[in-house]
Amino acid sequence: MEQTDTLGARIPTATYRLQFNSSFGFQDAARIIPYLHALGISDVYASPCLKARSGSMHGYDIVDHNRLNPELGSRDDFDAYSKELQRHGMGQILDFVPNHMCVEGGENGRWLDLLENGPSSIHGDFFDVDWSPVKKELADKVLIPVLGDQYGSILENSELILSFEEGAFFISYYEHRFPIIPKTYNSILTHRLQELEGLLPADHEAYRELLSIVTAITHLPFYTERNPERVQERYREKEVIKRRLMVLYRDNWPIKEFIDENVRIFNGEKGNPRSFDLLDGLLRQQVYRLAHWRTATDEINYRRFFDINALGAIRMENLRVFEETHRLVLELVREGTVTGLRIDHADGLYDPTDYFRRLQRACFHETRMASISSTAEPCADSFAETILQMYDEMLEVSPQAKPFYIVGEKILMKNERLPEDWPVHGTTGYEFANAVTGLMVDTRNGKEFDAVYARFIQERPNFAEIAYQKKKQVMRFSMGGEINTLGHYLNTLSESNRHTRDFTLGSLNRALVEVIAHFPVYRTYTATRKVADRDRQYIEYAVAKAKRRNPAMSESIFTFIEDVLLLRFHDSTGREEQEQWIDFVMKFQQLTGPVMAKGLEDTAFYVYNRLVCLNEVGGTPERFGMTLEAFHGQNIERARSTPLAMLATSTHDTKRSEDVRARISVLSEDPAAWHDCLIRWNRMNRGRKVSVQGVKVPDRNEEYLLYQTIAGAWPTEVSTAEGHAVFTGRIREYLLKAMREAKVNTSWINPDSVYEEAALHFVDAILRDVPANGFLADLRRTLPPLIRCGMLNSLSQTLLKVASPGIPDFYQGTELWDFSLVDPDNRRPVEFKTRTEMLAALQSVEREKGTLALARELLETMADGRVKLFLAWKSLTFRREHRALFEVGKYLPLEVLGERSDNVCAFERYSDGETVIAVAPRFFTRLGNSPLGTETWGDTRIAVPFEGAGCAYRNVLTGERVMTALREGQTTLPLAAVLGDFPVGLLEAVEPE
Missing domain, CATH: 2.60.40.1180 (Golgi alpha-mannosidase II)
Incomplete structure (x- = not known):
C-alpha cells in the first residue's frame, strides 16, 4: 500500500539496496521484484544506473547524467523493470551522484570538450578547475595525472599514440583518449609540406583545399578566448575544419598517405629519443599536461572526489550544471518511475543546503506537472510557474519543506546532528549501523579489552593520536595539491590587511593543516555571513586544539584562520574581500570532509584494531560500545527529528557486513577467552612468518586484525575444498587492502611487494587445509559458540532495525547470513534464486504447520540462514500492514x-x-x-x-x-x-x- 506524507512525498516502508552492474541489470532486477514484494520490501533502493565508465562495478563513475547505463540494459528494459515495480505497488529510490563525474577513459563528452577547448569550453565552468593555479606553468591548463611513469619515459616508450579519426587528431594512452586542439593541427598538417608539393601540383584542388584548411586553422580563436562571439566562432569553424579535413582525407589518396605518414613520424621510433621531439612539441601546446599519477599529490588543479584522479568534481552550485545534470532524473521523477532519491556525498557540494532546496523545488515541480491533464496542456507553462510559486510560498512558511522523499549520504560524528536546514528526510543510516553494533558490545569490558590489545601488539595505541597523524599523512601525501591551493588562497586574503600580511605562505599552510587535522566533524556548512552556533563550536575547538599542540607556532596565525572561518570581518574589510572570505570558507568546507574520510575511515580504521566491529563508517572506535540508555536516546531523537531516515546495518560502503560485526561483537563479552585464543594462535603460527629486512611479517597489529577477520567471516556451515579456497582468497584480498589502507608497512602509492607477498604467504600457510595444520583444527573447535552467538546477535539487530524509528534498509543478500568484508568483497553476486525458493518454502511450511512449528524448526538449522530470512519476512510484512x-x-x-x-x-x-x-x-x-x-x-x-x-x-x-x-x-x-x-x-x- 502506497502512502504519502502531508506534502505528497511517497514514503517507503522498507528498502532493499540493489547493486547494478553488467552482471546484474534491469532484466535481472525485474525478475526478483515479486520476491522482494513477498519479503515485505516496498521500495528498491538502486545504485546509480546512469551512464558510467565502461565496466564499472558500482556506477559512481558517471560519464553522462542524461543517459541510462547501456551495460545495465536498454530503456525498454528499464521501463519494463519500472512497470514491474509499479505492478507490485513498489517504488524506486535512485542513488544520484551530484558531486563528480569520471574524467578518465575518454567517455565523458563534456570533459573531452574541455580538454579540446580549455577555458573557452562551453563546459569550462562545469568542472571545478582552477585555471590560475599555484604552478604558473599550468595557467589555463589542466594537469592530467594519469601516466604510469615519468612523462619523458612514457613518451619515449611509444605509449602515447597520435591518431587521426573522422577528421580529428587524438592522443591515446591505453584506454585513455585525449583530443588535440584544432588550433594545433597545423603542426601536423604543415610538416613535410614541401614533399607533398612534389606529389601534387600547386594548383591541384586537393592541395589548394589543404592549404585553405591550414589557413582556416590559423584564424581560429585561441582556447583562452572568452568573448562569447569569438568562442561561438571557434566552435563553429573547428567543426567545419574537421569535416573538410575528413572529406579531403577520404577522397584523396596522396593526402591520406601524407597525413598517415606524418602521424607515423610524430609517433617517433622507440630507441631514438630525438624522434619524439615533434610529439613532445605538439603535446606542450595542448590544454592538458599529461603527467605521472604521483604529481596529483602536489600539483593537480581540478577538484577530485577524495584523492581519486579519475573522478573530477563538478560545480553543482552553478545553475546550468544543476539543470544539465538533472534532466533525465527529473524526467523519471515526472514519470513516477523514480519515487525517491539518495544523494551521494552531499558534503562534497559547495552549498549542500542550497542544492537540496533546488532539488526539492525541481522534484515538486515535476510531480505536480505530472498531474496536468491533456486538456490543460496548452497552459502548461503558466501552470508550471504556478507550481514553482506554490513551492516558494511553502518554503517561506516551512524552510524544510520536503515534498519528495530524499535522503542524504551524510556521516554524523559523535553527538553531531543532521543540519536542520536541509530539506531531506534524513540520512542513509550509518549512525544506526554503529548504534546497533555498539549495543551488542559489552561496554563494561572496555579496559580489559584495551589491555588484551596492548599486550598482543606490544604497545598502547591512542586512537585520537592515530587519527590526527593519519589525517596529516593524507594531507601531505594524497591531497597536498588541495592544501597548497587553499593555502595560497588564504595567503592572498592575508595580504590585504597590514596586520596579517607578514604571515608567510609556509606558516599559513602548516597552520591550516593543523586546524584541519583537529577538525571534529566532516565539515561545517557556512554559506552566508552568519555562522551557525554548531559550526562555531567545531571551528573554535579545532583551532584551540591546533594552538595547544603547536606552541612554537605564532598564535596570531591561528587567530587569523579562526577569524576567517568565523567570518569575523575587520572594520577595513571591504565588500569584495568579504565575499572572498566566504568563498574561502566554502572551499575549506569542501576539503575537510575528504581529509576526514581518507584519514579516518580509510586509514586510521585500519590501524586501530582493538575491536574492529566498531571501526565502521561514521563510527567512533575509541568508544567501546553503546549503553542501552544511549541507544534509546538516539532512537528517541530520530523519532523526533528525522523519523523517516534510513536505518542501515550493511551498505556498499561498510567495512564489514552486519553479520561479521554481530559476530565480532561477541568477543567483547569475554576478553579473557579472546586473549587465550590470541596467545594460542600466535604460538601456533609463529613459525609461518617470513622475515623481511629483519622484521617478521605480518606485524603483530596486522596479525591481530587478521585473526578477528577470520573469526568474523568464517562460514556458518562446513565448507568444501573449493569453498575453503574461495574463503582463503577473500581473506588474502582483504588483508592486502587493509595493509595498503593502513599505510604503515605498504600503501597504494608505494606498495612494498616483498612485504605484501610475505603477508599473503602467511595467510596461505595458516589457512592451508591439511591435517597437520593445528591452527585450522583449533578454529573449527573454537568458533562454533562464537558463530552461534553471532547469529543470535544478528537476529536481534535485524528486529531492532525493523522496529526502530526510521525506514529499515536491507543491503542485497543480507536477508540470509552474509559474511562479506569491505568492497569489492561486498559486491559479489547474490543468489536470488536460492532466496526466492527459500521464502516460498517458508510460506508453504507456515501454511501447513503454523508459525510456531516453523519458528522452532528454523532454530534447529540456524546455520543455513533461513531463520534470518523468516524474521525479515514476518517483521517486514507486519510493518507494511501497520505502517x-x-x-x-x-x-x-x-x-x-x-x-x-x-x-x-x-x-x-x-x-x-x-x-x-x-x-x-x-x-x-x-x-x-x-x-x-x-x-x-x-x-x-x-x-x-x-x-x-x-x-x-x-x-x-x-x-x-x-x-x-x-x-x-x-x-x-x-x-x-x-x-x-x-x-x-x-x-x-x-x-x-
Whole structure:
C-alpha cells in the first residue's frame, strides 16, 4: 500500500539496496521484484544506473547524467523493470551522484570538450578547475595525472599514440583518449609540406583545399578566448575544419598517405629519443599536461572526489550544471518511475543546503506537472510557474519543506546532528549501523579489552593520536595539491590587511593543516555571513586544539584562520574581500570532509584494531560500545527529528557486513577467552612468518586484525575444498587492502611487494587445509559458540532495525547470513534464486504447520540462514500492514527487571490505539546453552506502563499469546514466556480471547 506524507512525498516502508552492474541489470532486477514484494520490501533502493565508465562495478563513475547505463540494459528494459515495480505497488529510490563525474577513459563528452577547448569550453565552468593555479606553468591548463611513469619515459616508450579519426587528431594512452586542439593541427598538417608539393601540383584542388584548411586553422580563436562571439566562432569553424579535413582525407589518396605518414613520424621510433621531439612539441601546446599519477599529490588543479584522479568534481552550485545534470532524473521523477532519491556525498557540494532546496523545488515541480491533464496542456507553462510559486510560498512558511522523499549520504560524528536546514528526510543510516553494533558490545569490558590489545601488539595505541597523524599523512601525501591551493588562497586574503600580511605562505599552510587535522566533524556548512552556533563550536575547538599542540607556532596565525572561518570581518574589510572570505570558507568546507574520510575511515580504521566491529563508517572506535540508555536516546531523537531516515546495518560502503560485526561483537563479552585464543594462535603460527629486512611479517597489529577477520567471516556451515579456497582468497584480498589502507608497512602509492607477498604467504600457510595444520583444527573447535552467538546477535539487530524509528534498509543478500568484508568483497553476486525458493518454502511450511512449528524448526538449522530470512519476512510484512504505527508511532523505552535485565533491549511503539513491543536480547554468551525459556530468563520481565494485568499480546514471530501480569505493583510481561520459543520477540497488542 502506497502512502504519502502531508506534502505528497511517497514514503517507503522498507528498502532493499540493489547493486547494478553488467552482471546484474534491469532484466535481472525485474525478475526478483515479486520476491522482494513477498519479503515485505516496498521500495528498491538502486545504485546509480546512469551512464558510467565502461565496466564499472558500482556506477559512481558517471560519464553522462542524461543517459541510462547501456551495460545495465536498454530503456525498454528499464521501463519494463519500472512497470514491474509499479505492478507490485513498489517504488524506486535512485542513488544520484551530484558531486563528480569520471574524467578518465575518454567517455565523458563534456570533459573531452574541455580538454579540446580549455577555458573557452562551453563546459569550462562545469568542472571545478582552477585555471590560475599555484604552478604558473599550468595557467589555463589542466594537469592530467594519469601516466604510469615519468612523462619523458612514457613518451619515449611509444605509449602515447597520435591518431587521426573522422577528421580529428587524438592522443591515446591505453584506454585513455585525449583530443588535440584544432588550433594545433597545423603542426601536423604543415610538416613535410614541401614533399607533398612534389606529389601534387600547386594548383591541384586537393592541395589548394589543404592549404585553405591550414589557413582556416590559423584564424581560429585561441582556447583562452572568452568573448562569447569569438568562442561561438571557434566552435563553429573547428567543426567545419574537421569535416573538410575528413572529406579531403577520404577522397584523396596522396593526402591520406601524407597525413598517415606524418602521424607515423610524430609517433617517433622507440630507441631514438630525438624522434619524439615533434610529439613532445605538439603535446606542450595542448590544454592538458599529461603527467605521472604521483604529481596529483602536489600539483593537480581540478577538484577530485577524495584523492581519486579519475573522478573530477563538478560545480553543482552553478545553475546550468544543476539543470544539465538533472534532466533525465527529473524526467523519471515526472514519470513516477523514480519515487525517491539518495544523494551521494552531499558534503562534497559547495552549498549542500542550497542544492537540496533546488532539488526539492525541481522534484515538486515535476510531480505536480505530472498531474496536468491533456486538456490543460496548452497552459502548461503558466501552470508550471504556478507550481514553482506554490513551492516558494511553502518554503517561506516551512524552510524544510520536503515534498519528495530524499535522503542524504551524510556521516554524523559523535553527538553531531543532521543540519536542520536541509530539506531531506534524513540520512542513509550509518549512525544506526554503529548504534546497533555498539549495543551488542559489552561496554563494561572496555579496559580489559584495551589491555588484551596492548599486550598482543606490544604497545598502547591512542586512537585520537592515530587519527590526527593519519589525517596529516593524507594531507601531505594524497591531497597536498588541495592544501597548497587553499593555502595560497588564504595567503592572498592575508595580504590585504597590514596586520596579517607578514604571515608567510609556509606558516599559513602548516597552520591550516593543523586546524584541519583537529577538525571534529566532516565539515561545517557556512554559506552566508552568519555562522551557525554548531559550526562555531567545531571551528573554535579545532583551532584551540591546533594552538595547544603547536606552541612554537605564532598564535596570531591561528587567530587569523579562526577569524576567517568565523567570518569575523575587520572594520577595513571591504565588500569584495568579504565575499572572498566566504568563498574561502566554502572551499575549506569542501576539503575537510575528504581529509576526514581518507584519514579516518580509510586509514586510521585500519590501524586501530582493538575491536574492529566498531571501526565502521561514521563510527567512533575509541568508544567501546553503546549503553542501552544511549541507544534509546538516539532512537528517541530520530523519532523526533528525522523519523523517516534510513536505518542501515550493511551498505556498499561498510567495512564489514552486519553479520561479521554481530559476530565480532561477541568477543567483547569475554576478553579473557579472546586473549587465550590470541596467545594460542600466535604460538601456533609463529613459525609461518617470513622475515623481511629483519622484521617478521605480518606485524603483530596486522596479525591481530587478521585473526578477528577470520573469526568474523568464517562460514556458518562446513565448507568444501573449493569453498575453503574461495574463503582463503577473500581473506588474502582483504588483508592486502587493509595493509595498503593502513599505510604503515605498504600503501597504494608505494606498495612494498616483498612485504605484501610475505603477508599473503602467511595467510596461505595458516589457512592451508591439511591435517597437520593445528591452527585450522583449533578454529573449527573454537568458533562454533562464537558463530552461534553471532547469529543470535544478528537476529536481534535485524528486529531492532525493523522496529526502530526510521525506514529499515536491507543491503542485497543480507536477508540470509552474509559474511562479506569491505568492497569489492561486498559486491559479489547474490543468489536470488536460492532466496526466492527459500521464502516460498517458508510460506508453504507456515501454511501447513503454523508459525510456531516453523519458528522452532528454523532454530534447529540456524546455520543455513533461513531463520534470518523468516524474521525479515514476518517483521517486514507486519510493518507494511501497520505502517502508520512505525512511521508516526511514539517510541517508549521499556524497563527490564530481574536477573537478566541487562541482556535485553525492549521498547514500545504506539499510535492511534495500536501498540507493538520489540524485544531484542544481547550478550548471549551469558545466557548459557539456550536463549529460550524459564531456565534462561528466570524472573526477568518487561515493565509495561499504562496497562493492567490480563492484557494480551501476540508474538508476530511465533503466533503465541502472552498475558501481562501484576508483580510487585507493576504490570509486566515475563520474558520466559515472550522468549519461550524464539530468541527475539515482536509483540502486537490484541484483544484477550
